[in-house]
Amino acid sequence: MGLTTGGIIFLSFAWGGVTLLTVYCFIKVIKSEREKAKKKKLKKINK
Amino acid sequence: MPLNTEREQWGSKIGLILAVAGNAVGLGNFLRFPVQAAQNGGGAFMIPYFIFFLILGIPLMWIEWGIGRHGGRFNHGSAPGMFDVLWKHKLAKYFGTLGLFMSMVILIYYTYIESWTLGYSIFSITGYYFDQHTADAMRTFLYNYQGRATGEHFTGILPAYILMFITFGLNFWVLFKGISKGIEKLAKIALPLLLIFAAILAVRIMFLGTPDPSLPANSVWNGYGFIWNPNVSLLSDPKIWLAAAGQIFFTLSVGMGTIHAYASYLKPKDDIALSGLTTAATNGFAEVVLGAAIAIPVAVAFFGLQTTQEFAKGGAFDLGFVSMPLIFQRIPLGQVLGFLWFLLLFFAGITSSVAMGQPVIAFLEDEFGFSRKKAVGVLATVVLIAVQFVVFYQKYGFLNEMDYWAGTFGLVVFALVETVLFMWVFGAGKAWKEMNEGGDIQIPRVFYYLMKFVTPVVLFVLMIWWFVESAIPKLLLVGVPDVNKPYYWGSRALMVVIFIGLILLVRKAWQLKANKEESN
Numbered sequence: 001m002g003l004t005t006g007g008i009i010f011l012s013f014a015w016g017g018v019t020l021l022t023v024y025c026f027i028k029v030i031k032s033e034r035e036k037a038k039k040k041k042l043k044k045i046n047k
Numbered sequence: 048m049p050l051n052t053e054r055e056q057w058g059s060k061i062g063l064i065l066a067v068a069g070n071a072v073g074l075g076n077f078l079r080f081p082v083q084a085a086q087n088g089g090g091a092f093m094i095p096y097f098i099f100f101l102i103l104g105i106p107l108m109w110i111e112w113g114i115g116r117h118g119g120r121f122n123h124g125s126a127p128g129m130f131d132v133l134w135k136h137k138l139a140k141y142f143g144t145l146g147l148f149m150s151m152v153i154l155i156y157y158t159y160i161e162s163w164t165l166g167y168s169i170f171s172i173t174g175y176y177f178d179q180h181t182a183d184a185m186r187t188f189l190y191n192y193q194g195r196a197t198g199e200h201f202t203g204i205l206p207a208y209i210l211m212f213i214t215f216g217l218n219f220w221v222l223f224k225g226i227s228k229g230i231e232k233l234a235k236i237a238l239p240l241l242l243i244f245a246a247i248l249a250v251r252i253m254f255l256g257t258p259d260p261s262l263p264a265n266s267v268w269n270g271y272g273f274i275w276n277p278n279v280s281l282l283s284d285p286k287i288w289l290a291a292a293g294q295i296f297f298t299l300s301v302g303m304g305t306i307h308a309y310a311s312y313l314k315p316k317d318d319i320a321l322s323g324l325t326t327a328a329t330n331g332f333a334e335v336v337l338g339a340a341i342a343i344p345v346a347v348a349f350f351g352l353q354t355t356q357e358f359a360k361g362g363a364f365d366l367g368f369v370s371m372p373l374i375f376q377r378i379p380l381g382q383v384l385g386f387l388w389f390l391l392l393f394f395a396g397i398t399s400s401v402a403m404g405q406p407v408i409a410f411l412e413d414e415f416g417f418s419r420k421k422a423v424g425v426l427a428t429v430v431l432i433a434v435q436f437v438v439f440y441q442k443y444g445f446l447n448e449m450d451y452w453a454g455t456f457g458l459v460v461f462a463l464v465e466t467v468l469f470m471w472v473f474g475a476g477k478a479w480k481e482m483n484e485g486g487d488i489q490i491p492r493v494f495y496y497l498m499k500f501v502t503p504v505v506l507f508v509l510m511i512w513w514f515v516e517s518a519i520p521k522l523l524l525v526g527v528p529d530v531n532k533p534y535y536w537g538s539r540a541l542m543v544v545i546f547i548g549l550i551l552l553v554r555k556a557w558q559l560k561a562n563k564e565e566s567n
Contacts, residue, residue: 001352002268007090007276014093014275015336022332025325032318032487033060 054122054413055226056312062231064325067309069234069398071300071330072241074160077392078363080294080334081342085359087290089273089343091281095291100331103505104295106498107462108327109490110469111301112319113482115310124311124409126304126465127553133473140557142468144549145461146304147407151426151549152453152542153303154403155433156446161396162214164389166192166207167368171385175200177376182358185369195442204438211438218397219427222404225419226312230401237394242333244391248384249340255348258377265351270344273352289512292505298334299327302458302465305402308409320486341388342366349374367392404430414556429545436541443534444527452542456510456518463506466498475499 003011057063084092118129126146130139170176179185191198192207201207221229257266281287296302310319346355350370358370375385404426411422437446469478479495524532 001264001272001276002266003272004276007272010090010093010277011271011275014097018328018331018335022325022328025321025328028321028487029060029064029325032321 054119054124054312056314058227058231060318060322062227062235063309063313064322064329065238066230066234066398066402067306067322067326068329068333069238070305070309070402071298071326071399072238072333073298073300073395073399074164074363074367074392075294075297076330076334076338077245077341077395078367079297080338082359082363082366083290083294084274084339085343085356087287088278088281088284090276091278091284091287092291093274094277094279094282095288096294099288099292099295099505100327102497102501103292104299104301105324105327106494106502107296107301107466108299108306108323109320109482109494110466110478110498110502111306112310112323113478114465114469115307116313116315116317116319117481118307119311119313120315122413124308124413125406126307126461127410127556128414129307129311130465130468131557133468139468140553141550142464144546144553145457145464146307147410147549147553148542148546149303149453149457149461150305150308150403150406151430152449152457152545154400155430156437156449156454157396157400157403158215158218158430159211159434159437159441159446161218161393161400162207162211163192163368164392164396165214166210167372168386168389168393171372171375171389172382174382176372177382180373180376182369182373185373186365188372189364189368190442193441194439208438211434214397215427215431215434218400218404219423221397221401222408222426223420223423230309230405233401234398237398238329241391241394241398242337244387244394245333245337245341248388248391249337251378251384252341252345252348255345255378258348262351265348267344267348269352270347270355271340273347273355274339274343289509292509293513296459296462296509299330300399300402302460302462303403304406304461308405309402311409316485318485318487320483320490321488323482324488342371345374346370349377410552410556414553415559433541433545436537440534440537443531445534445538448521448535448538449542451517451521452539456513459506459510459513463503463510466503466506470499470503 057066114129114133118124118126118132121128121132123129123132125143127140127143129146130143133139167176176185176188179188187196187198188200190196191201194201194204194207221233223229224232252267255267257263259265300306313319343355346358346366350358355370358365361369371388372385375381375388378384404423407426408419408422411417411425412419417425437449475495475498478498479490483490520526524535527535
């Protein structure tokens with residue numbers, strides 16, 4: 001049986017999609033955390 | 048009501064996400080998922096799986112995060128208080144009792160199963176089962192360990208009991224340490240480690256190719272083909288769709304009150320839209336990329352497709368504790384790989400089981416003013432008493448009965464109740480605003496309609512289907528040997544006692560609150 005062309009395409013989309021979504025989400029989380037930390041620092045300095 | 052100023056808080060957003068993802072990534076990702084895929088046509092199963100991930104899994108995640116953070120605003124860390132806030136009716140809090148009941152009952156037997164994985168990781172590294180070369184022998188080894196059969200490896204149930212006790216102690220020690228110093232710290236260590244272990248195993252398995260060249264059909268790629276070659280012709284079978292919906296439901300650990308409890312420790316303006324999506328995505332990654340690349344491909348490579356399907360028919364335990372140990376005996380470095388496999392299952396288990404303890408602890412802290420130490424002590428005592436029945440009567444089906452009513456059927460009932468309460472009683476508009484408030488992303492509008500109409504309908508259909516297909520026969524004890532029937536009834540009696548006890552506690556908590564308000 002092996003992986004058919006349809007299987008390879010399906011697997012690529014599934015793995016690619018899920019991995020991309022996970023990586024995208026974590027990058028976004030880290031970015032937003034950094035921005036919030038920066039804002040907090042700025043607030044402290046302004047005070 | 049005051050905002051949550053005195054409750055514990057998460058140390059970081061990443062920590063919270065890892066904790067909720069750790070709650071979701073459990074034994075189901077690596078054992079239940081491959082079994083479901085194998086039993087439901089492999090590639091055919093994956094198509095509805097992804098559809099339900101979008102229309103059921105992600106919406107339910109957001110709903111539970113939303114209910115949780117909203118409840119936390121009013122100092123409620125468990126479902127009774129949260130439902131009471133959503134629906135101003137005296138019955139609301141009693142519906143919320145389901146959120147305490149489900150997590151507590153699952154915790155009771157899950158801790159025991161988790162302890163097997165710890166035991167098997169030790170048996171793997173020491174090669175203790177490496178003289179068991181057939182499925183029957185390996186199954187006897189498992190039953191011997193569980194005290195269900197006599198054998199040469201274990202003279203009694205004592206080793207299983209000690210390991211259960213160690214697992215139990217670890218769980219409650221983490222819970223005692225608290226949200227940030229216990230649960231969050233555990234998630235930050237255990238989740239990355241389990242993902243690394245799973246990745247090592249998946250890569251190793253990928254390069255196994257055809258272990259026995261004289262049997263070319265037994266190859267890793269045939270295993271991959273079985274899971275991923277889309278078989279559109281099977282999609283007309285409603286069973287495959289319902290199995291996929293069920294798997295999505297289990298894998299995300301929704302419907303048991305744990306996500307609510309975790310989200311209740313957020314600040315009112317903290318993001319939940321991105322956090323909820325990240326959690327669902329991480330769980331999807333652990334299941335679709337890693338979970339799909341281990342058990343089935345390697346089983347097909349060593350036993351062939353037909354035998355793998357037979358293992359799958361035997362359930363998740365057969366695949367995890369019978370077929371995988373047999374495979375580790377045949378692979379170079381099998382002792383180490385077996386150790387990694389069972390340790391990853393243990394990490395997956397413990398990050399889920401600590402989450403199951405949190406709702407009751409939060410309930411005792413928030414509604415009765417218990418200290419964390421006292422709340423953990425009370426829960427630990429009750430669970431320790433109840434787990435004795437599971438350990439000693441497991442062979443009579445005690446555990447299976449609890450797993451069906453609390454860990455299967457009850458989850459869909461609770462999820463339906465919470466979805467209806469949040470999206471219809473509390474109001475879809477307010478719920479939508481709640482979920483998007485403070486969000487680092489805007490939830491696409493289409494999910495508003497999915498959560499309001501599609502998610503409850505899918506849950507309702509799932510509940511009815513399971514009720515007709517399995518709940519009625521289970522209730523009537525169809526196929527249960529006569530000798531086991533008293534234990535099934537005993538299991539039910541224990542669950543009823545726990546449920547009534549929780550109902551009474553909820554009533555008492557609200558009575559105390561009413562008295563306090565009156566005296567003020």
